[in-house]
Amino acid sequence: MATATESDNRGSRPASPPGEGSLTIAPEDYSLLSDLYELTMAACYCGEGLDDRPASFELFVRKLPKNFGYLIAMGLAQAFEYLHNFRFTPEQISSLQSTGIFAKVSDKFWSTLENARFTGDVWALPEGTAVFPNEPLLRVEAPFWQAQVVETYLLNTLNYQTLVGTRAARIRDVAGPSATILEFGTRRAFSPQGSMWGARSAIAGGMNSTSNVLAALKLGRKPSGTMAHSLVMALTATEGSEMQAFRAFHHYFPGAPLLIDTYDTVEAARQLADRLLDGDMEVAGVRIDSGDLAKLSKQVKELLPDARIFVSGDLDEWEIAKLKAENCPIDGYGVGTKLVTGSPVNGVYKIVEIDGMPVMKKSSGKVTYPGRKQIFRRYEGGKQVGDRLGLASEEPQPGETPMLQLLYRKGKPVHSPDTLEAIGDRTQNTVASLPDSARQLDDPTPPPVEISESLQALTQKTQEKYNLL
Structure with missing residues (x-):
C-alpha cells in the first residue's frame, strides 16, 4: 500500500538532483542572468549618486569574423522580451544579500532593485539589416544603472543570433x-x-x-x-x-x-x-x-x-x-x-555618454568613439556603396538613409515585433543590396565606413578634455 507521502506526490514533478537546483531559465530569472560586475557597478552608482543620471551605451563589433564581409543584425525580439521582464523579486534580492558580496552597499541599492523596471529608450537596427565594424547594432538610453545592468543579456542574445543569422x-x-x-x-x-x-x-x-x-x-x-x-x-x-x-x-x-x-x-x-x-x-x-x-x-x-x-x-x-x-x-x-558554432561575433557594449557628456575609451586596440551615433547609409542603383558613421544629432546628407530607429521608448516597444517572414525578406533584400566584394566567401571587402567630420571633431575634443592624446 502506498504511504500518504507517496500518494501525495503522485503526478508531481520529480525532485531536482541532490545539491543542484534546476538551471532552466524562466523570464523571471532574466535580471540575474548577468555578470557580477554589472551589479557591483550598479551598487557603486547608487552609492555615488550616479544611478539615475541619463546614460547612453552602444553595442557594436570592432571587427568582423574572419572571411566575413558583413553581419546581419539579429536577436532584437529576445532583447525586448528581456527588457519587458526586467525586475528583481524579493527572493532574488535575498539571494544576492546572502552572498555577502554586497555587505557594504547602500540601502538605496536594495530599494532600487526592489522597484526595478526598465524605463529607457532603445535605438536599434531592425533585424535583418547589415552592419559593419564600429557601427552600433543598438543604443540604450536609460538611467545609468539600468543601462549598465542590461549589458550581459543584450550581448548574449545579439552576439549569438547575429552570428547564426x-x-x-x-x-x-x-x-x-x-x-x-x-x-x-x-x-x-x-x-x-x-x-x-x-x-x-x-x-x-x-x-x-x-x-x-x-x-x-x-x-x-x-x-x-x-x-x-x-x-x-x-x-x-x-x-x-x-x-x-x-x-x-x-x-x-x-x-x-x-x-x-x-x-x-x-x-x-x-x-x-x-x-x-x-x-x-x-x-x-x-x-x-x-x-x-x-x-x-x-x-x-x-x-x-x-x-x-x-x-x-x-x-x-x-x-x-x-x-x-x-x-x-x-x-x-x-x-x-x-x-x-564557429567564429564568434565579438560584440561589445560601451558607454558613450553620461549626463550629456561624451566619454570614450583609449585602451590599446580598443578605442571607442564618443557620443550617441547614427549610421547614414548610401545606395546607388539599389546597391550599398558605403556608410557614414556620425553623431545622432547630425542630419542625413543627400542620398543617405539613417539606419538606427527608435524601437523601444520609455520602457515599451514602439510597435509590434516584426514577423519572421518580414525579417527574412529584409535579410534577403539586404544581402542582395551588398556589393559583390562584401558577399564573396574568401577575403571579402566590406563597404567603406566613413567617420563624419562632427564625430572626428568630438573625438578630438574628448581626447583633449581627458588628456587622452
Whole structure:
C-alpha cells in the first residue's frame, strides 16, 4: 500500500538532483542572468549618486569574423522580451544579500532593485539589416544603472543570433533562392536555450525550417527532418533488408525522404530504382549524409532522376559553394554544426555618454568613439556603396538613409515585433543590396565606413578634455 507521502506526490514533478537546483531559465530569472560586475557597478552608482543620471551605451563589433564581409543584425525580439521582464523579486534580492558580496552597499541599492523596471529608450537596427565594424547594432538610453545592468543579456542574445543569422544569410546567398535549406543544429548548439535562438535566427536569416520541434512549433512553423541511420540499421536487422526498412518507414510517413547512405549509397539507390520500375515503391526524395557528396549525388541522380536529392553532414557556405561549382544535382541542404558554432561575433557594449557628456575609451586596440551615433547609409542603383558613421544629432546628407530607429521608448516597444517572414525578406533584400566584394566567401571587402567630420571633431575634443592624446 502506498504511504500518504507517496500518494501525495503522485503526478508531481520529480525532485531536482541532490545539491543542484534546476538551471532552466524562466523570464523571471532574466535580471540575474548577468555578470557580477554589472551589479557591483550598479551598487557603486547608487552609492555615488550616479544611478539615475541619463546614460547612453552602444553595442557594436570592432571587427568582423574572419572571411566575413558583413553581419546581419539579429536577436532584437529576445532583447525586448528581456527588457519587458526586467525586475528583481524579493527572493532574488535575498539571494544576492546572502552572498555577502554586497555587505557594504547602500540601502538605496536594495530599494532600487526592489522597484526595478526598465524605463529607457532603445535605438536599434531592425533585424535583418547589415552592419559593419564600429557601427552600433543598438543604443540604450536609460538611467545609468539600468543601462549598465542590461549589458550581459543584450550581448548574449545579439552576439549569438547575429552570428547564426549571418551564417544563414550567407548560406542562402550561396545556395540560391530555390534550394531547400534546413537547420539541423540543435544537438551542436551551445545550450538548449541557444538551440532555440539558433533555430529562430537561422529561419530569419533565410532557411526554410528547423528540425527543432519545440522551436518550430513556438515559431508557428512545421518542423522538418527525415530519419537517422539507427532506424535504418534497426529495421534492417529486424525486417530483413534495407528495402524493408524503407518500406516500413514509408508506411507511416508516405513520401518522406529516405536516408540512403547507411551501407552503400549507390546500391541503395539502384535497388530503389528497381522497385520504382516494378511499381513497388514511390521515392519522392533521398538524403545523403556522408561520403563524396558531389560524386554520390550525380550517381544517385542517374538512378533516380525524378527524386529530390538532399545532402547533409558538416556543411557550411564553403562546402555548398563547392557543390554548386561542380553542378551537383542537389535540391536541398541540412546545415547544423558549422551554422550554430564557429567564429564568434565579438560584440561589445560601451558607454558613450553620461549626463550629456561624451566619454570614450583609449585602451590599446580598443578605442571607442564618443557620443550617441547614427549610421547614414548610401545606395546607388539599389546597391550599398558605403556608410557614414556620425553623431545622432547630425542630419542625413543627400542620398543617405539613417539606419538606427527608435524601437523601444520609455520602457515599451514602439510597435509590434516584426514577423519572421518580414525579417527574412529584409535579410534577403539586404544581402542582395551588398556589393559583390562584401558577399564573396574568401577575403571579402566590406563597404567603406566613413567617420563624419562632427564625430572626428568630438573625438578630438574628448581626447583633449581627458588628456587622452
